[in-house]
Amino acid sequence: MAKRGSRRKAAKSTGKRETTGWKLWARRLAIWGGGLALLGVLFLGLAVAFAARSLPGYQQLRATQTAQMIVVRARDGTEIVELGPSYGEWLDSSEIPEVMKNAMISVEDRRYYLHFGVDPYGLARALWVAMTDDRRISATSTITQQLARNIFLNSNRSLDRKLREAVLAMALEWKFSKEQILELYLNKVYFGGGAYGIDSASRKFFSHPASELSTAEAAIIAGLVKAPSRYSPTADVDAAVDRANVVLRLMREQGRISASEANVDPSAVKLKEDRSQNSVRYFTDWALPQLDILLPETFEPIEVWTTIDVGMQRAATAAIKSNTPSGAQGALISLDRDGAILAMVGGTDYVETNYNRATEAVRQPGSAWKLFVYLAALEAGYTPEDRVVDAPVTIDGWSPRNSGGTYAGEIDVRAAFAYSKNTVAAQLGNEVGFGTVASMAKRFGITTPISTYPAMVLGSSEVRVIDMARAFAAISAGGSSVEPYGIVKVTTTEGETLYEHEDARSTRLVPDYVAAGITDLLQTTVNTGTGRAAQIGRPVAGKTGTTNSNKDGWFLGFSSGITTGVWMGRDDADPVPGLQGGRAPAQAFAAYMRYAVKDRPVEQFDTELQLPEWQLEPDDEYYYGEPDDYYYIDEQGNLIEPGMPEEPGEFPFPIEGEAPPADRPRQPPSQPSGPQSGGDNGGAGQAASDDFLDRATGREPPGPAQTPPVRFRVLPPQGPQESPAGTRRGE
Incomplete structure (x- = not known):
């Protein structure tokens, strides 16, 4: 109180009024704010001065570049696009x-x-x-x-x-x-x-x-x-x-x-045509990010030599643009027999949309998925000639229908595949196991999730075009794996090699006879089935695919070592009127492939099935050998020993149900071949077991797991003969 009073007295003595309340705080804030602002300006000035002193000189700033230049070349060395910085003249x-x-x-x-x-x-x-x-x-x-x-x-x-x-x-x-x-x-x-x-x-x-x-x-x-x-x-x-x-x-x-x-x-204003804004950019957008993995960090200009064929890329672009239905999009990818990507189109117009549907979009493949169903069936023992029944079927409450709602009845596997019978695919998938079909798809390079519900056999799981093309390329390669790639080598502008592609180790995915069998089915599909629009005047193997309500259309196939996959549909997955795999996609495939294979020799497919021994039907002469190598029964039912004339001689043992001749005594067996049993033979035991005699007389042919060491063949009788027991032989 004393101090406050003294301040008041001092103020009165000097004639000034004392500043109090909010004015005092405003004054203090102004003083402190001004001081802080002065310090801030001083600090900023020092920072600017220090930064200015540290800046490079003008000529150094002129010489700096802010990004890496990349020249992309086709497989023949021609420049297809230049990416990265282009500085022109200063x-x-x-x-x-x-x-x-x-x-x-x-x-x-x-x-x-x-x-x-x-x-x-x-x-x-x-x-x-x-x-x-x-x-x-x-x-x-x-x-x-x-x-x-x-x-x-x-x-x-x-x-x-x-x-x-x-x-x-x-x-x-x-x-x-x-x-x-x-x-x-x-x-x-x-x-x-x-x-x-x-x-x-x-x-x-x-x-x-x-x-x-x-x-x-x-x-x-x-x-x-x-x-x-x-x-x-x-x-x-x-x-x-x-x-x-x-x-x-x-x-x-x-x-x-x-x-x-x-x-x-x-x-x-007249604009220059920009070559870089064409469909090849779909490919470069897919391939160039791989450089981050393939190369050490570098900022120097580089040249990337790719697998793209300029002519094939142009043909692929034209095929997609001219065949894709209005309002829809199309994608195409083409692989050489070693996995080199020859052409890639991710859409109808790169300028309109750079979304790459060949490598990024996941869509249902429809019946094209049956490739994996039939691969699993062939590996399980089916052949193209085996008979199957195309009829209504229900599996776990699911009842698939064929396109058109008709059923063909009993047909062979080849026809069922060629005409894309859904009921047969469902039965085969159920028989071999839906998990087996999923495993087969994974084996062939499908990277997206796969459902194991029954409807999966009709292509309900979404896939990428590049993965499906890879699977068909493996069939073209005889059942061996194929790894798609797009970069052959990377060099500096002076020619120093920074990276060079090495062929991936190929692995056998299915046996030769399975690859030959599925190629047989794929070829029939193009020759007489749903893929006839894909014919190009030389052998073609392929498969169509169409999803519900015509939302997706597919055709995938191969000829002369080139495998090509085509997809069409809308990005929003709405139906496309009239879209079917056997129409526009197959037509685009044919339009492109006619150009792609024009300089390649015609190649016939290897569809001859060399089945494994366990799957072969037994051939009588091969299975049993020559007559001198085995016991057999003659026309009168007499057992003939190996190497003996057909005139009956001394029997090693009697034939069951037949009395011995009156002029010849019964010969006891020296080595009984089975358990003894009583009979009307004077109390002597049976010389041969029932099992042995059944096999010897042809009543029970040996199965694959019961092959006897000595084969028997029963010769057909010349006419009906009554056995002593009154039974007719041969019945």
């Missing part, structure tokens, strides 16, 4: 057209010549718009900040990165002039499609250097910076033109061009 500030500078400043940083690297006014305006219009804060990076980010930083949106970006931008402004910064920016900014800098972009889109840019062309290029992929004139001409008109309007509003110059028509 243009000095005096060589850059003023209209290009004005266009970039108008759309990216209208206050470029007024700020010091960071634009406080622009930032405040963006915050005010965000608060009043309830929108997110719009982009506020200046040209200098964008340059700092492109050269020194990444593109994440963290607060730390933004702070460092601001410091580096002010450091650049400290160290370099506005013209130098703009020159660096225009020669380094990314415009999409691998083009870095205005000269590269001008050559890429308009086929001439940037020094010749017109007003409309400059507006198109300036409009790309915001979203290179969205506004690329090679991807979406309309979007690029609309964006260019926005740039022209801003230039007019800011007084950088006249009204007459602003009336140019960007849609009249």
